[in-house]
Amino acid sequence: MARPRDGHAGGxxxxxxxxxxxxxxxxxxxxxxRQPVMPEACRLMAGAPLVQRAVWRSRGGPRALIPRxxxxxxxxxxxxxxxxxxxxxxxxxLRISEDNADETDFALVDQWRASHGYVINTFxxxxxxxxxxxxxxxxxxxxxxxxxxVLGKLRxxxxxxxxxxxxxxxxxxxxxxxxxxxxxxxLNQFREYLHSSKVMRNVEHQLRHESEKYNYIKSPKFTGYRxxxxxxxxxxxxxxxxxxxxxxDGLLVEVQYRTRAQHAWATAVExxxxxxxxxxxxxxxxxxxxRFFALASEIIARSHEGVDRAFSGVSLSELRAxxxxxxxxxxxxxxxxxxxxxxxxxxxxxxxxxNIYRDENGKPAL
Numbered sequence: 001m002a003r004p005r006d007g008h009a010g011g012x013x014x015x016x017x018x019x020x021x022x023x024x025x026x027x028x029x030x031x032x033x034r035q036p037v038m039p040e041a042c043r044l045m046a047g048a049p050l051v052q053r054a055v056w057r058s059r060g061g062p063r064a065l066i067p068r069x070x071x072x073x074x075x076x077x078x079x080x081x082x083x084x085x086x087x088x089x090x091x092x093x094l095r096i097s098e099d100n101a102d103e104t105d106f107a108l109v110d111q112w113r114a115s116h117g118y119v120i121n122t123f124x125x126x127x128x129x130x131x132x133x134x135x136x137x138x139x140x141x142x143x144x145x146x147x148x149x150v151l152g153k154l155r156x157x158x159x160x161x162x163x164x165x166x167x168x169x170x171x172x173x174x175x176x177x178x179x180x181x182x183x184x185x186x187l188n189q190f191r192e193y194l195h196s197s198k199v200m201r202n203v204e205h206q207l208r209h210e211s212e213k214y215n216y217i218k219s220p221k222f223t224g225y226r227x228x229x230x231x232x233x234x235x236x237x238x239x240x241x242x243x244x245x246x247x248x249d250g251l252l253v254e255v256q257y258r259t260r261a262q263h264a265w266a267t268a269v270e271x272x273x274x275x276x277x278x279x280x281x282x283x284x285x286x287x288x289x290x291r292f293f294a295l296a297s298e299i300i301a302r303s304h305e306g307v308d309r310a311f312s313g314v315s316l317s318e319l320r321a322x323x324x325x326x327x328x329x330x331x332x333x334x335x336x337x338x339x340x341x342x343x344x345x346x347x348x349x350x351x352x353x354x355n356i357y358r359d360e361n362g363k364p365a366l
Contacts, residue, residue: 097166109168120177159284178258184305208252216229224298
């Protein structure tokens, strides 16, 4: 299948897509010793996501930057400071939630969001230094949460009418970095390495929670989402030694870990939602569509990763039968199968782990 967006509420991603480097677009590999400049910083306040994606190999730096779909602009490395008053940001977020905000409130939340561009830059540099030390490849993406998504999350309510988010400053996925691994073993090995005292003693960033709190591989969400999220408090090098507090001290960043199979499922949810005008990833109560993707997630996990984490006591053949019954009613795989005709072979190999095919009755199946 394929991939979604958005931060923590739904467990998915939000447009971690390729960005441009400071050089004109080229297929030549980037230097492993030089981090690409991100011109999108110039447009942070306008609501554009700050994003970049690359594949890293052991001791080789990025295999290539992927600059599809963006035009070249001049680099700009000026990152806005967060507002001085965190309380003012919270109050502005509340007024936006209640549809009682003025331009000043939106400007404060915009500034708070945009200031996380600095955090992304710090973390991508830190992570990439460690990618080159691994004996396996890691695909990397980064993004600044879109303005539209932030405002949507602030206005979202539960089934009882209560706001899901009351404090915009507590949202920990304004800054996001994602790593995609070819196997669970690679993922677990790198995460254990990154958490090790050997690595962490050289930085001042702080993991905000116990290590298994957001482990959605061990305990998948009811939506079927799988992955691991680590939330760090950002402290640039030298923070503790400096007498003057840096403006970006203490801002949060979410680091996501996924396997290729988990990423393929997440992409499929996003594409299907776009095709059908749905928001499956934000469901609070499971619909038939939600159950369809939860079943698909478990089928992928058992078939491609050999793990059984949901639908206890239900066999793989029973899961497939349930999925096919829902497919007959909803036609989700059929629409995705049609979309496959317009995808390149390479893109399908990388992102369509479900390998949608026609069964003996001519119906789309997994």
